[in-house]
Amino acid sequence: xxxxxxxxxxxxxxxxxxxxxxxxxxxxxxxxxxxxxxxxxxxxxxxxxxxxxxxxxxxxxxxxxxxxxxxxxxxxxxxxxxxxxxxxxxxxxxxxxxxxxxxxxxxxxxxxxxxxxxxxxxxxxxxxxxxxxxxxxxxxxxxxxxxxxxxxxxxxxxxxxxxxxxxxxxxxxxxxxxxxxxxxxxxxxxxxxxxxxxxxxxxxxxxxxxxxxxxxxxxx
DNA sequence: ACCCAGGTGGCCC
DNA sequence: GGGCCACATGGG
Numbered sequence: 001x002x003x004x005x006x007x008x009x010x011x012x013x014x015x016x017x018x019x020x021x022x023x024x025x026x027x028x029x030x031x032x033x034x035x036x037x038x039x040x041x042x043x044x045x046x047x048x049x050x051x052x053x054x055x056x057x058x059x060x061x062x063x064x065x066x067x068x069x070x071x072x073x074x075x076x077x078x079x080x081x082x083x084x085x086x087x088x089x090x091x092x093x094x095x096x097x098x099x100x101x102x103x104x105x106x107x108x109x110x111x112x113x114x115x116x117x118x119x120x121x122x123x124x125x126x127x128x129x130x131x132x133x134x135x136x137x138x139x140x141x142x143x144x145x146x147x148x149x150x151x152x153x154x155x156x157x158x159x160x161x162x163x164x165x166x167x168x169x170x171x172x173x174x175x176x177x178x179x180x181x182x183x184x185x186x187x188x189x190x191x192x193x194x195x196x197x198x199x200x201x202x203x204x205x206x207x208x209x210x211x212x213x214x215x216x217x218x219x220x
Numbered sequence: 221a222c223c224c225a226g227g228t229g230g231c232c233c
Numbered sequence: 234g235g236g237c238c239a240c241a242t243g244g245g
Binding site for chain 1 (some may be wrong): 223224225226227228229
């Protein structure tokens, strides 16, 4: 199974997603950190709380009281860890770039990626989400859904993050809008159908999927 | 009462 | 370089 037909099928089924759901590039960064291993529904509450407390800016989060921040982002879980890491990341940005994200984002993709990866709390998926949806540069995000779908559709058996990212980028046109939409569509599919306990009966990719059995025992 | 969510970092071998 | 584990709330 090749990638482009999968993308087209998902696009026809779900329509354009216009990701990332955020008002500003900085809100993308905050959302990407907060949504690690937690549902977007909870992240929305936390971001609303941040907005209501005038904390959704680089400088205010760089200086916020940690206990206060923990209370505000509590709905996401991991609030102790994430409060500390979110503040640390904002402090790094503020000290090096002030409020000027454009300066940070003016770097090349490899340089930007390396710099962001060096910060505690930013792993490959979060960094690539920031590059793709906040900096608007073409890089392909690999998340749990992407890996699962690639395996179940028989696209590739590759398992490591970098291997999968290079595979997707190598088998797709280098196109920002396509990368942004494809990842959003994969998440939409993953939320509704291709979960750890699959719901294959009405999945838009059920014909392409190598796991024909409905509710079959499936591992990643 | 379980299981899971748009991961990450630390530690072990 | 790979395999565990803690981190924690909210929804099915």
